[in-house]
Amino acid sequence: MSAVRKIAIILFFVLLPLTAMAVTTSDSFTVGLTVGGGCNNNGVCETGETHETCPIDCPPPCTNCGGGFEISDVRVATTTVSSAAITWQTNHPALCQLHWGTTTDYLTGQTAEISPVTAHSSLIVSLSPATLYHFYLACQDTTGGSANTGDYTFTTQSAPPFDLITNVAGLRLVAGDSQLALFWQNPTSTNFAGVIIRRSTFDYPSLASGVLVYDGWGEPAVSPEVSFLNTGLTNDTRYYYTVFAYDSLDNFASGAGISGVPFVVTTTPTTTPPVIPPTTTPTTTPPVIPPTTTPTTTPPVIPPSVSLGDFIFSQDGIASIFSPAGEAVVSADGGMITVYIAADKVPTGTERIRMDLSSAVNNYVYFLVYDAISNTYAAQFSPVPAGRYDLKFTLQDSVGTNLADVSGWLVSVAIIKPLEILEQLPGVDSLKAVADFLTPARTIAQSPAGKAIVQATVGLALVNVVLAAPFWSFSILQFLFTQPWLFLFRRRRKDWGVVFNSITKKPVDLALVRLYDKATDRLVTSRVTDKFGRFIFFAQEGQYVIKVEKTGFVYPSEILVGKKSDGQYLDLYFGEVINIPQGSMGTIAPNIPVDSDKNLVVTDKQALAKFRREHWAASFSLIGPFLALVYVFIYPSIFSALILTLHLILLLIFKRLTDKPKGRRSWGKVYDLTDKKSLAKAVIRIFSPEYGRMLEFYVTDNRGEYGFLAENNKYYLTASKEGYAQTKTPLIDLTGQSAAEAVVKQNIGLKRGAGQLPEPISDHSANQSAAQPAAPQETVEIKENKEEIKSVEDTQPQDIPLTVEEPPQAVENKNKEGLFG
C-alpha cells in the first residue's frame, strides 16, 4: 500500500466523526410562470387587452343593446378576499343595477343606482375568499333606452393560511386589596394545553417580557370561567397582564391583555363577594419561551401610513373589510374570528399590534403577532358579545414604542336577534351618531331585498334630513331614526318610568334619557321617551345615574325637588344613585320631573315667527314626496314606487313629530268682539299661577282656534293680537276634572284698539285667586266653548279700554296656511 493511500485512509477515519453525525433531508418544488402574448387572464380587462385577444379578462361589452344605448368598458377594477370593485360606462346618463352570484342565477346580491350617470362604479362586499362570482348589468337611460350585459366573472383573492392558537375569551379582572383576580374562558380546541400569564407594571408583557406569574389551566371558578388570583400586590399600582394560551406543542396564542389597580377596600360590601379559589403554585415545567430578538437601535423605517382598510376580519370563511366609514362587521354567534394584516403593510420593526375593543359594557385587548405561515400579523379570538365596539390598532416595536395607530369600529351582530343591536347602540346625540346608526342597519340587511330597502331608506332619509334640517330641532331629527322602532315595537308595560313636566304634569315626549355607570361615568345606554313620556332601562348589577336632555326643559327639577311623589307620579327621581344589587339584573324606571325653561318673555313677534317657520317646514317637507310622485309617473317601477312609499312614511313620521294634539272640534276660539269674526294669528299664552310661569303659547289658526292640553291644575290665559287690546282670562280651575276634560278651550273675545295687559298674577295673588275663583278680575269676554258665541255677544265687558283708533281689517279665514296648520 502506498503512502498516499495510507494517508487517505487515516484522513478518512479522522473526518468520519464530523460527517457521520449529520442527518440530512431534501425536498424539491417546482415554480411555474406563464408568459402570454398580451393577455394575463387575471380577471381584469387591462390596457392592450380586448375581448377578442383576452376573452377571460374582457367579456363582450354588451348584449341586447337597444335604442342606441350601450354599456361598455366593463371592468373588474380590483378584487380582495371579500370585495370587488366594478366599473363601467354608458353612452347616456343611466341608472344601472348590478346583479351577482356564485352561479349565473345571480342570486347573491344586487345594487341599484339612484342617480343617472355615464361613468359607473360599484363596490361589492361581504364576498367569500377564493370564490368565482358571476355578474351582469341592467341599465336604463333617461330616454327610455335599456340594455343588459352578458355574463362577467371575477374571482376573489384567497385568504392566507394561518397557524394560530385561539386566545382565551372574556378576559376580565376584579380588583381587591393587594390582589387582582383574573377570570377568563379557555379555548375549546382539543389540543389546548394551558395558559401562561405574564405580568408587568409598564405595559402588557409579551412572551419575553414581564414576569411569569401563572402556568396552568386556570383555577376553578363559575363555569365556564376559570380564574387566577394574583396576591401580594401593591395597592394603587396598575398591573398589566397578558394571558397566552398554548397547545400541546407549546405553540402560543398571540395574547389577550387586561390591566387593573388593586386598592384598599374601605367599605363593607353589602353582598357576598364572589369566591375566588386560591391559586396553586405551578407544578409543571414552564413551556419553552421562544428566544427574542435583541431590539435594534436602528430607527425603523415607517411606511407613510397604516390604513384601517389593510386590516381584515375573517370568520367562518367570510372576510369582512372595513367600510369607508371605518367599520367592520362580525357575527356574535359565529365561529372563531381571525384578524390579520399583511406583513408588508405594517411599519418596519413592528413587533406586535395591540387591538383594543371597547364598548359601554365590554373591553377587550388582543395582540396580533407575526405568523410566518400566512406572512401576516394575526390574532384569533372568540366572538365578542353583540354590540358596537370602538376599535383601535396600535403598532408597537419590540420595546413597546408605539409606531402608528388607526381607529375604527367593530360591530358584532347577533344575527338572530337584530333588535338587540339597536338596544346596545349608544345614545344618538350627533349627526355623526345618526350616520353611524345607519351603518349597522345597512350591514344587517344582507339579502337582496334588504339591500334595496336599505339603500332607498338611507338615501331618502338623508334627503329628508337635508330638506328638513333647517326647520326642525335636532332632537326631532334623531327621533326620525328611533321613533319608528318605538312605534313598531313598543312594549305594553305598565311599569314604565315617565318623564313629565313638573308644572303641567304632562308627559314629555322625545326626551333623551341616558343611563350612566356611576363608577366610570360612562354611558351605558340611552332611550328616547315616546309620546307618553315613557322609558325603561334593563341593567345588570352596579350603580347608575340617569340624566335627561330635552330642549326647553331643565333637569333635575328644582320645582319638585324633595318630593317623593306628585299626583299620579310616584318615586320621583332627581339624580340620585340607583343601585342594582350584585348578582341581579333589574329594571330602572323612575318618574322624572323636568322643569320647563319657558319662563321667558316670548314676544308676539317671536311667537308669530315660530308659527311661520313651522308652516314653512311643513310645506317644504312636501317637496320630497312630490318629487317622488313625479318620479313614479316618469319611470314607473317597483323601485320608484318604493321611494314614494318611503317618502310618505317619512312624511307621516314628521307629521307625528311636529303636529299638535288632536281634538280641534272642542278647542277654544278667539274672535273680534265687534263683528264676531274669528281672529287668526292671535297669540295665546297659558300661565301657571302656582309657579308664576308661562307654560306654553299658541298662535291661532285660520279658524281662530287654539287649545292647550292640560292636567288637573289651575291656569289663566292671555291673548294678544296687533290692533287689539291685550287681555287676560280669570283663573281657570281644572282640578277635579278627568283627563279628557282637562283642556283649556275658553272662547276669548278681543276688543279692537290698543290696550294694556293687567299686571301679571303673582304667586300670592294667584293663591288668593284660587281661593276665590268666583271673584272676577278680568274684563274680557270669556265663555266656555260649550256655549255658542252668540250667547255671549251681548255681555259687554265693563272695563275694557275703549278703542281709540280703527283696527286693521280682520284676517280672512282663507287657506293660506301649510299642511299642518
Added chain:
Amino acid sequence: MKNKLTFLIVAVFLAALASPAWAYVMSSTNFELQRDSLNFTGGLSTSTTYDLEQTGGEIGTGLSTSTTYQANAGFQQMDEAVYITLTIADASVSLTPSITTASGGTANGSTVATARTNNSLGYTLQIKAGSAPALVSGANSFIDYVKAGANPDFTWSVAAASSGFGFTPEGSDITSTYKDDGLACNTGLLNTPNACWDEFTTSNKTIAQSAVASTGGTATTIKLRAEAGAAAAQSSGSYSATVTLTAYTN
C-alpha cells in the same frame, strides 16, 4: 491483493456509515427502521402492572458528546435518536399574475418550508436551483436575478429591457445574509418583508440556520419573484424551475 481487499471493505463500510441516506438501516414503503441492535439477551416483558423492555450484552452504550458531535449508543437510546424533517407547503408554486410579452410585468409566489429537528445543535437550511438559468421554457429563460453587489438587494430591481428571477427567505431563523437594517441587507437584525433578494444558483446557498433544537418546527417562507421589463419582450410560454431545499442537522 489482501491489502487492497481490506481497504475496499473498510472503505465501503465507512462510506455506508457516513452517508446521510443511511440514517436508518431498514425501510419499506410503510416504515423506516432507525436502529437495530445485535445483543445477547433482552426483549419485552409485561404483567398487569408494568411493562419492561430490556437489552443485554450491548457494549459502549449511553450518551457521549463533544463539541462537534453527540452519540446515543445502545438500543434503549433510540428515543433520543437525532432526526430532522423538512416539509414544503406547496410542491408546485405558480407565480401570478401572468406576464405579457408586450408590456412585461411582475409575478410573485411563495411557499413555506418547515424544518423540525431534535438536534440540540440545530439545523441548516439550504436552497439551490435545478438548472442555470433557473426559470426556463425550452430555449427561452428568465435571467437569474442580478444583484447590485455582493449582498442581496434590499429592493428588487430589474431593468426595463431585462428580466429576473430570484428569491428571498423570511422567517425567524434566516441567516444574517438575508437580514437587514431597513436599508441594506447582510447587516442589522430586521427581517423586512419582501426585501433582500438573491439569485438562484445550482449550488446550495444557506438561507436559514438555528443553533437549538426545533421540535415544533420552524417555518421559513421562500418568496419567489419573476419580472420581465416593459421592453424585455419576454417570449411567451410556460416557464418552470425546480428548486431544491436541503435541511441537515448541525
